[in-house]
Amino acid sequence: KAGVTQTPRYLIKTRGQQVTLSCSPISGHRSVSWYQQTPGQGLQFLFEYFSETQRNKGNFPGRFSGRQFSNSRSEMNVSTLELGDSALYLCASSRDRYTDTQYFGPGTRLTVL
């Protein structure tokens, strides 16, 4: 069965712009979680959506937002990009984050110039 897909895989933006990243979960999975990974900060949890509702969140400013659609696909948006937003953005899906194995996508590499 198809894995978690993320688009685009690579993205270059400039400061002040906004960006939208997409995550398509494994079929049947209703939970999608987003993570940011940087060399300096390591892995950080952004938020989790389950059945179109945000269920958990990490320690990020309001510039970071997300949503989940009725088909469980999820998007995350970052507005007013800063240099420090350059990172690998990962999403993971599961039937339910609390009870099932999470499967990660390959990530989107965002570079902010």
Added chain:
Amino acid sequence: LAKTTQPISMDSYEGQEVNITCSHNNIATNDYITWYQQFPSQGPRFIIQGYKTKVTNEVASLFIPADRKSSTLSLPRVSLSDTAVYYCLVEYSSNTGKLIFGQGTTLQVKP
């Protein structure tokens, strides 16, 4: 302020049991702890998660003592292929309502 802390690195030998501890503020009884494994240039891989005192699956065990101020990932009989970075993710529903990663523990397994 919620904070999740792990040792930066650990060394072990093949065949040994490895225990990696994650320290955190005392968390609520239903707050989950999740562990991930990550190899260089790869995305994280889910290992185990739970909120009860002990959870076991085919690759690891997770122990959470009664005071819930720490938790331990136990890897039985490690092999060279277990050399990786291990992250714990802690839920703080009654504190900040957020999930916070530890900084990761680099486990080096030696022959």
